[in-house]
Amino acid sequence: MSWARIMTPLSGGEADKATVAAGAMLAEPFGAELAGVYAPADVADVLPWMGEGFLGGVQATALESLKEAAAVGEAKARAAFAACGYGKKQFMSLQTPVWAGLSAESRLCDVVVFTNDPARGRGPLAEAFQQMVADEQRPVLIAREGLKVGGTVAVAWDGGKEASRAARLAMPLLEKASRVVILAALKASSRGFDPARLQAYCAARGVDAGVQVLSEPGDAAPALLKAAEAAGAEILVAGAFGHPRLQEFIFGGATRTFLNSERPSLFLSH
Known part of the structure; x- marks a missing residue:
């Protein structure tokens, strides 16, 4: 048996480097593809409180801020992913609806890699962790200090x-x-x-x-x-x-x- 695709959800935060490194460590012994999937905050999540058919100045500003933050986060996630020396890898950035895209990507991977914070309900990927484990029922690896494949x-x-x-x-x-x-x-x-x-x-x-x-x-x-x-x-x-x-x-x-x-x-x- 083997694994062919390892997925690392990314948020554009400082933890991305550790997540990518752990994903590469898991992928390398199997020659598996490492998929870095950037999951930004979803614009669709803020639309309900704006009111149907209405887009005022405050709401428009909020949307623009979200889009700008997503662009900055994507750049940081790309940089963290590119810094990883593992050769067999692919980066993708999800668009709204983000959670549907994340679910679709996870269904075509063997393991989803997270670090401690999302697994403990902290940070922007906390919901993604719950989604992967409980809803999509995907196997996840929570990477911690001392992680080793082959031990x-x-x-x-x-x-x-x-x-x-x-x-x-x-x-x-x-x-x-x-x-x-x-x-x-x-x-x-x-x-x-x-x-x-x-x-x-x-x-x-x-x-x-x-x-x-x-x-x-x-x-x-x-x-x-x-x-x-x-x-x-x-x-x-x-x-x-x-x-x-x-x-x-x-x-x-x-x-x-x-x-x-x-x-x-x-x-x-x-």
């Missing part, structure tokens, strides 16, 4: 459909890893599951994965993060939003714990 990858496993989807979609990453460890918090789950099943699935694809059963009861997420750190994992693969999204929002859930952690980098899929 140790930990897989959080609970036998559920989100975790299984994440493990399947991450298989190219697992195939490149020097070590794969399956982390199973059996006592923290309400369902019964056998981590050996995932181990066998990996073996059928040529991946020699170890299994570590965690003994801690209660909330699984902190134990999984601790175990991933102890294993020296550069990347943790996990399912996202395993509970209904409203329940995740109210009670936090494992996804929120993973997103609020500092390390390792995360490969998430819903």
